[in-house]
Amino acid sequence: xxxxxKRIGLCLLAAVMLHGCGKKPAEDTGVLKVWEAEEPExxxxxxxxxxxxxxxxxxxxxxxxxxxxxxxxxxxxxxLYERVRGPEGSSLAYDPExxxxxxxxxxxxFRFRDKEEVFLAIGQEExxxxxxxxxxxxxxxxxxxxxxxxxxxxGEYPAFWVRYQAEAxxxxxxxxxxxxxxxxxxxxxxxxxxxxxxxTAGAEQQTILSTLRxxxx
Numbered sequence: 001x002x003x004x005x006k007r008i009g010l011c012l013l014a015a016v017m018l019h020g021c022g023k024k025p026a027e028d029t030g031v032l033k034v035w036e037a038e039e040p041e042x043x044x045x046x047x048x049x050x051x052x053x054x055x056x057x058x059x060x061x062x063x064x065x066x067x068x069x070x071x072x073x074x075x076x077x078x079x080l081y082e083r084v085r086g087p088e089g090s091s092l093a094y095d096p097e098x099x100x101x102x103x104x105x106x107x108x109x110f111r112f113r114d115k116e117e118v119f120l121a122i123g124q125e126e127x128x129x130x131x132x133x134x135x136x137x138x139x140x141x142x143x144x145x146x147x148x149x150x151x152x153x154x155g156e157y158p159a160f161w162v163r164y165q166a167e168a169x170x171x172x173x174x175x176x177x178x179x180x181x182x183x184x185x186x187x188x189x190x191x192x193x194x195x196x197x198x199x200t201a202g203a204e205q206q207t208i209l210s211t212l213r214x215x216x217x
Contacts, residue, residue, distance in 0.1 A: 042066045061085045093211040120205045125186040130179040134160035153212030
C-alpha cells in the first residue's frame with residue numbers, strides 16, 4: 001500500500017490526471033510537505049482537555065491549538081492550527097484564518113474563506129466495507145475516475161481514495177473522496193476544489209486531512 005501521508009506529511013498531486021476506474025500504482029507527483037514542529041507547542045485549557053477525553057463531545061468542539069511547520073514557497077512557516085472534535089472519536093486541526101467551520105447533515109465542514117464552494121467535509125458512512133463505499137462513489141460519479149489504496153492522517157490509516165472531475169456551477173471541480181474504516185465505523189472525507197485553486201487551497205485541504213487523528217483504545 002502506498003503511503004501518501006507520513007506523520008503530518010502529505011503528497012499533493014501537482015496536476016490532475018483522470019484515468020479509467022480501477023486500482024493502479026500512483027504516478028510520480030510533485031510534493032508539498034507539512035510537518036509538526038520538532039517540539040510543537042500545544043495550547044489547551046482544562047475544559048478543552050476534558051472535552052478531548054469525553055467520547056460524547058459534540059463534533060466541532062475546540063480541543064486546543066497546536067503548532068505545525070508549513071512549507072510556504074521556499075521557506076517554512078509556523079502556523080497555529082485549531083484542533084476540533086470530528087465524528088465518532090476523531091479530530092482534525094485547521095487554520096481558522098483560512099477556513100471557517102460549520103456542521104450540516106451530520107458532517108463537519110471546513111470551508112475556504114475566499115471561496116466557500118472549496119471545502120473539506122468529514123462524516124460517517126453507511127456500508128459494510130470501505131471498498132464497497134468507495135465503489136459506490138465511483139458508480140455515483142458517472143464519470144472516469146481514479147481509485148487507489150492510500151494511507152491518511154497522523155496514524156497513516158488505510159483508506160480508499162476516489163478522484164474524479166465533475167461539472168460545477170461556474171465550470172468544473174476536482175472531487176476527492178477518502179473512505180476508511182476504524183473501530184467498525186466507516187468514515188468518509190469529501191473534498192471539492194476549483195482546479196485553479198488546487199495547488200493552493202487544495203494543498204491546505206490536504207493539510208487538514210493530514211492532521212486526522214483517532215482516539216486510541
